[in-house]
Amino acid sequence: EIVMTQSPTTLSVSPGERATLSCRASQSVSSGLAWYQQKPGQAPRLLIYGASTRATGIPARFSGSGSGTEFTLTISSLQSEDFAIYYCQQYNNWPPYTFGQGTKLEIK
Amino acid sequence: QVQLQESGPGLVKPSETLSLTCTVSGGSISNYYWSWLRQSPGKGLEWIGYIYYSGTTNYNPSLLSRVTISVDTSRNQFSLKLRSVTAADTAVYYCASGYSSGYYYLDFWGQGTLVTVSS
Numbered sequence: 001e002i003v004m005t006q007s008p009t010t011l012s013v014s015p016g017e018r019a020t021l022s023c024r025a026s027q028s029v030s031s032g033l034a035w036y037q038q039k040p041g042q043a044p045r046l047l048i049y050g051a052s053t054r055a056t057g058i059p060a061r062f063s064g065s066g067s068g069t070e071f072t073l074t075i076s077s078l079q080s081e082d083f084a085i086y087y088c089q090q091y092n093n094w095p096p097y098t099f100g101q102g103t104k105l106e107i108k
Numbered sequence: 109q110v111q112l113q114e115s116g117p118g119l120v121k122p123s124e125t126l127s128l129t130c131t132v133s134g135g136s137i138s139n140y141y142w143s144w145l146r147q148s149p150g151k152g153l154e155w156i157g158y159i160y161y162s163g164t165t166n167y168n169p170s171l172l173s174r175v176t177i178s179v180d181t182s183r184n185q186f187s188l189k190l191r192s193v194t195a196a197d198t199a200v201y202y203c204a205s206g207y208s209s210g211y212y213y214l215d216f217w218g219q220g221t222l223v224t225v226s227s
Contacts (some may be wrong), residue, residue: 002147042219046214049114049211050211056215089213089214091211094166095166097212099153
């Protein structure tokens, strides 16, 4: 099973600033990496797939990069609605597809 | 736009079978793969398994001996059965789906349903 490790666990950033979240895979997942946003009481929402492609309706301030084992999600100018928990997920190797433990993005 | 809605009991007794159904609207069941996941504080997000409209399934090895996912194309529904549950199976259960493109990220999610295992 591929283990996905996200860092940091919690990230405190001021509105309008840039946030950079990291995800590392225990072995290469090529570009089979997705990012999700989850707010309290809601299901996760797909942001990025293929490591760098924004899902339908996702604002351009969200961008993803990386391949192999190292990936980054960048939010260029934080809006109030962006404070949430972010998860990465690998879909290159089954079984099973696996998620990171999440990064909580909180208001500084 | 595909919409998903989970339904089923919120409380299951230990050793019994957890049964959930996901009703699909807004899309053809043949164009997607259909998944069950769960989320608990202790284990985070866990992919239980997925199914195609043909009935082909893939399960997480950690649950393989206890899980069955099935699809009812006539009702636009797919279902989860998890046998011999314990307190460790207490979680929010999600149904989710993605396009049958060969890439298994999840475009659409249900709202989730909390299932508690307790006597």
